[in-house]
Amino acid sequence: MLELPVSEAVDKEVKTTVVVDDADELVLEPIPEQPVDPKKMALEELSPEEINLNDPELYFNRELSHMQFNSRVLEQAMDENHPILNRLMFLCIFSSNMDEFFEIRVAGLKSQLEYSREKNGPDGLHPKEVLRQISEQAHKLVRRQYRILNDIIFPKLAESDVKFIRRSHWSDVQAAWVKRYFRDDVLPIISPVGLDPAHPFPRLANKTFNFVVELEGRDAFGRENGLAIVPAPSSLPRLVRLPDEVCDGGDNLVFLSSIIHAHADQLFPGMTVKGCYQFRLTRNADLEVDSDDIGVDLAGALRTELQSRHYGSSVRLEIADNCPDEVVNSLLKQFDLHEADLYSIDGPVNLSRLMAVLDLVDRPELMYSPFSPGLPKKLAGGSDIFEAMRSRDYLLMHPFESFSPVVDLLSNAAKDPNVVAIRQTLYRTGARSPIANALVDAARNGKEVTVVIELRARFDEAENLALASRLQDAGAVVVYGVVRHKTHAKMILIVRREGHVLSRYVHLGTGNYHAGNARLYTDYSFLTSDPDIGEDVHKVFQQLTGMSKELKVKKLLHAPFTLRDRLLDMVEREAENARKGEPSRIIIKVNSLTEQRLIQALYKASQAGVKIDLIVRGICTLRPGVKGVSSNIRVRSIIGRFLEHTRVYYFYNNRNPLVYLSSADGMDRNLNNRIEVAFPLQDQKLARRVKKELECYLADNTQSWVLQGDGSYQLNKPRKGQYRSAQRTLLSDLADNTR
Known part of the structure; x- marks a missing residue:
């Protein structure tokens, strides 16, 4: 097990950040100096006793921190340490994460505004301002996502003979095969809808794949020109593998969107197709089962609510970037959306469906090698x-x-x-x-x-x-x-x-x-x-x-009854030991940290001199590095091959360490509104093992991101020959071994 001292690991880190902007180059660059924040300076000029720990300057916004996590996931697609198909998977995961973020978090903010229920969080940002910043960041991330896909992932896959063939590059033989596929497998089950007073806009379910088609000419009933909607049936695969006999070798894939686009005229015989553009609508997918109204039948209430999940209020419109403005505006009006809700897409509108590549191609050399888990x-x-x-x-x-x-x-x-x-x-x-x-x-x-x-x-x-x-x-x-x-x-x-x-x-x-x-x-x-x-x-x-x-x-700690208060007590005990000049230490590893009382307890412990390391994979609303408040707190996020999900609470406890493992994150919902347990490791051998594994994460300098005082994250970059990856070390130490 790696036992590098934490201080040594941090001293050797080279700070970098991933630049997410409109530049053409997709590279890691040194982070520029951050502008001085006058509010933060004013805060740091106060003595610890004068600082109000409810000050909004001490907290990051929950949703914007969530966006930062999604950004870190996206950057895994740029990491050449991952095999190329795994890098594609990270793009897909980012897409799926963003879907859920819009379905739940953005939808929730929009609902607050719609029903005049605005509620500022500890950071003090109004939901309207949060939505504005989300839109700004999300648009940059989505543009970056498609640049990575088109300029890096697709070309690198092609070098390994995994090719996504667009319709403009089909050979005559391939085009003939695709035409037969469309005729036999697509045309019989697809149902275009021409829009007119007798054919209202179809009710499109959440995240379904659709086309809007511009038509020219007069049909059999005398209707002239206009628009049509073509929903792609969910039963159709979004990716189709071309048979080997029509290709020159390798794995050759075509998108369903290309197949439908190439044969859109067959859906409207006698009409001229001026344009065919893919789009996807994201809706509010949060269920609203009212606990006071369900009586004794929670299952029945949930079944009823599930029926409506697919048709919640509109949240986001993704559409092909070559779609004419008048068509885009027509759709925005139809879905009651604004320009800020529009995402112009240079590629497939649902990248999460690219996960199908793993089932269509058998290329284990392009993925992480399998391993045998260890077993006592x-x-x-x-x-x-x-x-x-x-x-x-x-x-x-x-x-x-x-x-x-x-x-x-x-x-x-x-x-x-x-x-x-x-x-x-x-x-x-x-x-x-x-x-x-x-x-x-x-x-x-x-x-x-x-x-x-x-x-x-x-x-x-x-x-x-x-x-x-x-x-x-x-x-x-x-x-x-x-x-x-x-x-x-x-x-x-x-x-x-x-x-x-x-x-x-x-x-x-x-x-x-x-x-x-x-x-x-x-x-x-x-x-x-x-x-x-x-x-x-x-x-x-x-x-x-x-x-x-x-x-x-x-022995157990039990939310919502004892877990939060006992955690606060253990944090305070470390603070008291520090005030007495005794050694003190806190290490917490969770998926997210938002609970304000816990954060304030950590601030007080930092003020008392406790050295605190927080390993927070996702959302973190605590602001580190504030003089007089959190200068003793370091926050890092580990993003790698495996999704970090362990929750560990470690306290030095005056040389008698307390180690609790838990189902609970440091969030309001976990500590206050859920049934959770935390359990102690009484066997000191097991407790020491977990401490070493925490130190392994703290020593990571290849897959760790350090939270800065302005809310950005810097990717640690190792010096040559000093690579330390927690997940790789644990894989080496624990997998395929009998004890």
Whole structure:
């Protein structure tokens, strides 16, 4: 394990930033000196006692910080350390992230303005100003995205014989094949709609792929000229692989948009097609299930709301950049959008669908090499997992270490005649996943199976409804958590009869019970038979499935009851130790940090002299580097091959370190409005291991971005021969090894 001191790692970093502007060159350049902020200067002239920690200057805007995260994801497509198909994947992920950002965050801001419910955050920015800055940044990022795609990704893929062939470059043989494909596979199921008083504008669902067509001439009914809309059926693939016999070798792909565009005249026989332009409309996709109006049928209310998700209010229009202004303006008016909501696109309007490339071409050499996750010997297949858990606690870090012990734990419990009960929370897992299959088997085998399914896991609601139905059909008891509080905790409790006693076995995690995510996300899994933790988890399930007063737990921290306040207490304890001249240290690794009371506690600890490192993958509203407030706080974000998802809270605690792993981020919703747990690592060997892994992240100088006082992020750039990547180090240390 890499044990480079944090101070040494930082001293050797070379600061750079990614330039996102309208320049033609796509390069990393040194960041220019930032202009002096007079408000920040005035703040820094105050003594710590005089500083108001509610001052808006001490906070970044949540949504603009989210945009910064999306920008960092986009820059992975420029990183030549990633294989070329993985770089394409990052472009697709950026596109998907931006879709959700507009569907939820931008839509929410627009709703505030529409219904006069404007609410400024701690940063003090009015929603209207936030929308203006989002539009400005998003337009730059989208332009950059398509320059990267057209000028870098496509040419580099072509060098490896993966070619996206536009219609202007089809050979005669290829054109003939495409024509037959259009005639046989596209034309029979496509339904163009000419616009006139008898044919109103069709109701287009969220993010569907469409064309607007300019027509000239007179049709059979005497209608002259005009516009038509051509919705592309969702059943059609957005990418089509040309057969080898019509190509000169390699993998050759064509876009559905090119196929439809090339044959648009066949959709309107006898008419002249003046122009054909692809476009896509993004709508508000946030569900509004009112907890006070749903009675006892949350599932029924959610099913009803899902029907309307596809037709929320308009938020964004993406359209081909060669579309005439009069046509664009007509669409903007139709969707009640403004120019700021318009995104002119130089390429496919939905890049996330380019993920299909991975299924259409078999080119493993253009992607990261697969690896075998590590697995402790006593948890390997065929071993008695209950005996192993009785002997000691186990900590696994996915994807570097295998997720299979978690599945094995449930599968073995389902078949074990001594297991009498299984309880589990599920947030995102899939109706046909290995976890779901094990729970179904357990219920059918007569175990008392109780599952808390969070139906409102965003964009997984339909899948979770299907999962609930499947488990209920198998005989499991299914509950939907607590009204007004999403259940986000990751817990399994297995009760096993051993002689004359009932023993409890527990899994706690930082991530979802999703085997696919466990190969892509970094998460911790903790397996224990500790009686106190087992009793704590039992009490949490009592609260989730029944009705009771708050039950006191011994070792777990439990949101919304004790987690936030205990975190604040531990931060304050470090501050008090620093004031006494004792050594102090805080390291927190989360996906996002927005909770104002936690941020203010960290500010106070920094003022007291506590050295604080925050590893925050995404949104961070804390402003580091403010003299007298946060000069002892450093914030970095790690973006790499795997999505960072672990949540760790480390406190030096006067030489008796406290290490908590959690399902909870440092956000208002996690600490105040969700069911979450944080669990301690009591085994000092495991606690030291996590500390070393945190230091590995702090030493990263190749995939880490450092948050600056102005809200920008600088990419760390290593000196020659001094490359340190946390994910690569962990992959080397933990994968494919037996312990």
